[in-house]
Amino acid sequence: MRRVAIVGAGMTKFYRNAQETSKELAYEATKMALDSCEMKLSDIDCVTIGSAPDAFDGVHMKGEYLSDGSGAFRKPVMRHFVGGGTGVLSPAHGWFMVASGMFDTCLVVAEEKMSCAYPHPAGAFITIFDHTTEQALYPTLIYIFAIEMNRFMTTHGYRKEDIALVAVKNKKNALDHPCAQLPGEVTVEDVLNSEIMAYPVNRLDISPTSDGAACMILAAEHVARRVTEKPIWLDGVGWCLDTAYWCTRDLYYPDYLEVAARQAYKMAGIKEPSKEIHIAEPYDPFTYKELHHIEGLLLAPRGKSVQMLVDGHFNRDGNLPCSPSGGLLGVGNPIAAAGLMKVIELYLQLKGTAGKRQVPGNPTCGVANAWGDLMQVGTVVVLRS
Amino acid sequence: MALIERFQKTTDIGYWEGQIPMNYIYTVGRAGEKFFREIMNGKIFGAKCDVCNIIYVPPRTYCEKCFARLEDSYVEVGTKGTVHTFTQCYETFDGMKKEAPSLVAVIRIDGTDGGLVHWLGEVDFKKVYIGMPVEAVFKAKKDREGSILDIKYFKPTK
Numbered sequence: 001m002r003r004v005a006i007v008g009a010g011m012t013k014f015y016r017n018a019q020e021t022s023k024e025l026a027y028e029a030t031k032m033a034l035d036s037c038e039m040k041l042s043d044i045d046c047v048t049i050g051s052a053p054d055a056f057d058g059v060h061m062k063g064e065y066l067s068d069g070s071g072a073f074r075k076p077v078m079r080h081f082v083g084g085g086t087g088v089l090s091p092a093h094g095w096f097m098v099a100s101g102m103f104d105t106c107l108v109v110a111e112e113k114m115s116c117a118y119p120h121p122a123g124a125f126i127t128i129f130d131h132t133t134e135q136a137l138y139p140t141l142i143y144i145f146a147i148e149m150n151r152f153m154t155t156h157g158y159r160k161e162d163i164a165l166v167a168v169k170n171k172k173n174a175l176d177h178p179c180a181q182l183p184g185e186v187t188v189e190d191v192l193n194s195e196i197m198a199y200p201v202n203r204l205d206i207s208p209t210s211d212g213a214a215c216m217i218l219a220a221e222h223v224a225r226r227v228t229e230k231p232i233w234l235d236g237v238g239w240c241l242d243t244a245y246w247c248t249r250d251l252y253y254p255d256y257l258e259v260a261a262r263q264a265y266k267m268a269g270i271k272e273p274s275k276e277i278h279i280a281e282p283y284d285p286f287t288y289k290e291l292h293h294i295e296g297l298l299l300a301p302r303g304k305s306v307q308m309l310v311d312g313h314f315n316r317d318g319n320l321p322c323s324p325s326g327g328l329l330g331v332g333n334p335i336a337a338a339g340l341m342k343v344i345e346l347y348l349q350l351k352g353t354a355g356k357r358q359v360p361g362n363p364t365c366g367v368a369n370a371w372g373d374l375m376q377v378g379t380v381v382v383l384r385s
Numbered sequence: 386m387a388l389i390e391r392f393q394k395t396t397d398i399g400y401w402e403g404q405i406p407m408n409y410i411y412t413v414g415r416a417g418e419k420f421f422r423e424i425m426n427g428k429i430f431g432a433k434c435d436v437c438n439i440i441y442v443p444p445r446t447y448c449e450k451c452f453a454r455l456e457d458s459y460v461e462v463g464t465k466g467t468v469h470t471f472t473q474c475y476e477t478f479d480g481m482k483k484e485a486p487s488l489v490a491v492i493r494i495d496g497t498d499g500g501l502v503h504w505l506g507e508v509d510f511k512k513v514y515i516g517m518p519v520e521a522v523f524k525a526k527k528d529r530e531g532s533i534l535d536i537k538y539f540k541p542t543k
């Protein structure tokens with residue numbers, strides 16, 4: 001297998017409602033990524049597209065629809081889709097294209113336009129549940145995540161007011177992100193006093209619905225050396241699907257993620273993740289999920305992540321900065337694009353070009369993950385400078 | 386970064402209204418046929434894999450771990466369980482405010498590895514806890530139609 005580098009990236013601002021069509025969003029992100037490393041479409045050998053349910057954008061076979069805006073005209077193109085986990089599977093999918101030796105360059109494009117679906121894109125999820133044993137009960141995504149959060153909190157004795165600090169941290173970090181949809185200075189009280197959605201989840205525990213796109217350019221080593229003085233290496237990829245019968249899982253611990261993370265760590269030669277990884281972008285569509293995922297990524301012992309959060313360990317200037325981008329809670333959550341946004345943040349941080357968001361200490365190794373489907377898919381990438 | 390004008394509502398700008406017009410009829414499947422026929426009798430069934438020593442609820446035709454066929458291994462599992470975790474939900478499935486919140490739990494059926502998501506009834510939200518023993522409450526026999534809704538809800542035992 002060949003070593004694969006990231007040489008360019010771009011993304012649109014994340015919006016509640018974008019005027020752009022889905023493919024126009026894809027174009028803006030892709031164009032920006034090409035411009036970032038002075039490459040032309042003719043330098044690109046193939047394209048992978050990540051986008052979550054067709055039901056959001058309301059276009060059946062969305063990959064085909066997005067292809068021209070994603071730079072895929074008369075090129076080999078393939079779409080992948082694992083729900084919320086899609087955006088971090090995107091670079092993994094691109095990695096195969098380049099590592100295999102089949103292609104020297106690959107555009108990795110992720111897009112979501114959730115505002116098309118009304119009255120609310122959440123309605124699209126009713127049909128991901130089992131049609132005979134669950135749909136009749138009208139399950140919602142928020143309630144199954146509330147159920148998971150309750151199990152996680154109760155098992156470890158975590159307090160809601162401590163978990164709320166994730167929203168405080170991420171929304172504050174997002175103040176420095178030019179694409180952010182919901183940055184802000186909020187307090188723990190603001191989170192606790194925001195509208196209750198499904199106990200123990202309040203409004204400010206949740207990332208928004210968003211429109212947006214992101215793009216990353218992958219290249220084989222000989223091309224990367226020509227394009228940039230500082231390629232960032234995609235050294236580990238992993239993914240895993242736990243049982244689709246979500247009611248049979250314990251839910252307090254993300255096994256799906258540990259399996260995926262171990263695969264990526266093994267590939268990257270990482271033996272002690274909590275020591276060797278300097279910066280992380282754990283998937284944070286909900287406050288508790290960042291902590292759940294920090295534990296699943298083996299960056300904190302089980303049951304200890306909240307104390308580390310309270311101690312400031314995960315702040316931008318802490319020992320292990322987590323979601324320095326501002327995460328989904330602050331930057332926004334156009335599903336697939338949000339996952340790729342997190343990988344782009346690692347790329348910028350490791351390159352030392354994250355601007356006001358730059359974490360101190362010249363980090364050289366980072367990990368990002370995403371999660372989705374019926375709460376059971378884990379996707380992980382490890383980047384190194 | 387690309388800077389694009391922000392809009393409060395998509396209907397404030399040029400738009401076209403559409404839908405993906407399709408309805409579906411889902412079969413309950415072979416394991417579902419057993420499960421729902423027995424639900425009409427006021428019973429809950431699972432499927433046991435002797436190799437993995439797992440009892441799946443609802444039953445399945447195969448074991449996802451070892452791929453054994455389980456159609457000869459359906460077992461009655463009783464109607465009692467424990468609250469594995471729960472929530473009280475204030476939103477409808479399509480993101481609207483509910484008139485009254487619903488109390489929902491994952492129920493681990495006693496002696497099995499399987500769980501059912503269902504409503505809790507005859508109990509106040511504040512009294513519910515993880516580990517609480519519960520049992521299924523069925524509709525009157527004449528009203529049952531072979532649906533998960535033939536179980537009205539789970540209520541605390543005793």
Ligand SMILES: [Zn+2]
Nearest residue numbers: 434437448451
């Ligand atoms: Zn088995």
